[in-house]
Amino acid sequence: MEVPANHREWRDHVDYKPAKPRPLSLAELHALPKPERDAYDTERRAWISAETLIRTPDVKAIFEHYLDSRDETLAPGQGTSRSGVVVSGNSYMGKSSTLMQICREHERDARARRPTAPGVEDPTDFLPVVYFNLPATLTPRALMLSLAAWMGLPLPGRTTSARATEVVRDYLKTHGTTLVAIDELQKVRSHTQDGGDTVNALKGFQESVPAVFLYAGVNIPQSHLMRDPGLADQFLRRNVVYTMRGFSYPAGRGGAQLRAEWEDLLLKMEQLIPLADQRPGDLPTLAPDLAAVTKCSIGSLRSLLRKAANRAIRRGTERITPEILHSIEPNYPLTGLTVARPPRRVTTDEKPQRAPLDLQRPNTA
DSSP states (O other), rough: OOOOHHHHHHHHHHHHHOOOOOOOOOHHTSSOOOHHHHHHHHHHHHHSSSOOOOOOOOHHHHHHHHHHHHHHSSTOOOOOOOHHHHHHEOOTTHHHHHHHHHHHHHHHHHHHHHHTTTTTGGGOOOOOOEEEEEOOOSSSSHHHHHHHHHHOOOOOOOOOOHHHHHHHHHHHHTTTEEEEEEEGGGGGOOOOOHHHHHHHHHHHHHSSSOOEEEEEETTTSSSGGSSHHHHHHHHTTTEEEEOOOOOHHHHHHHHGGHHHHHHHHHHHHHHHHHHTTTTTTTTGHHHHHHHHTTTOHHHHHHHHHHHHHHHHHHHTTOSHHHHHHHHOOOSSSSSSSSOOOOOOOOSSSSSSSEOOOOOOOOOOO
């Protein structure tokens, strides 16, 4: 998912709401004149590409932690002691997608609650949310200059770190910012001088801005942030750290609940796919195969199903079949894996079958 590079792109991102296509039967779809069919297919592709968040157990837990922090931080009379949220986990687990959905909902709610006077108030003066990726160069000064650039706040090139922090902090306060989301937290290296200074800058910044702070990063407990335990402890004590559990599909009686969660996710994702002949329960029947191919990564699963849905539209099958899934090279969340693809076994009935995909580690002998 492409992260908005500045406040204007963020505002466009928040305002964009793709319309869910109306459901059509195969007969209704085939009866459409070509111009209407082309327009309908375009509408479907926009919906398929949209970032639709499913309330998985992880997502529900993260939302609860955010609400805890919001209710504490934004309460009238709140002091400087504030608790933020750090979302950790492997790549392709949906950390950024979850944060962005929280930010969208927070901003829409903030706009709805704010009284406006048409023709008097400039809506661009209101900036309830900042969603920001940490820059490649991490120093306190680089951090604040990048934040200022995201907000469209011009600062002289020679602005000191202290002055940049002061200007950014005051700008957020005067523009009504109540949520600051910072992604790519794993970039922070607490054991270096610049990294240690950045940790302290983030800590002080969070304490000085009356806003909810959300962070996301890859495997934070094992990241470079933890290389200086003292600094990491000072920073993380101010935040709830939630590690996303993700999904798995274990064999055996003890894994029944985890398998059921994966199958429920497939059913919910299937319900979002606007295909005229998609049949309820098709995807859950492929649960073991999809788990093996995607390693139960929700990011890889989304990519695979989007491609499959678009191919089903182009081919006119209007249904995600095993044959279509078999024809797609999946995105793997792990490196060092090769795919052994067995020959297809396509039957003459309406549900093509195939042998399961085999994930094998490369032979290093």
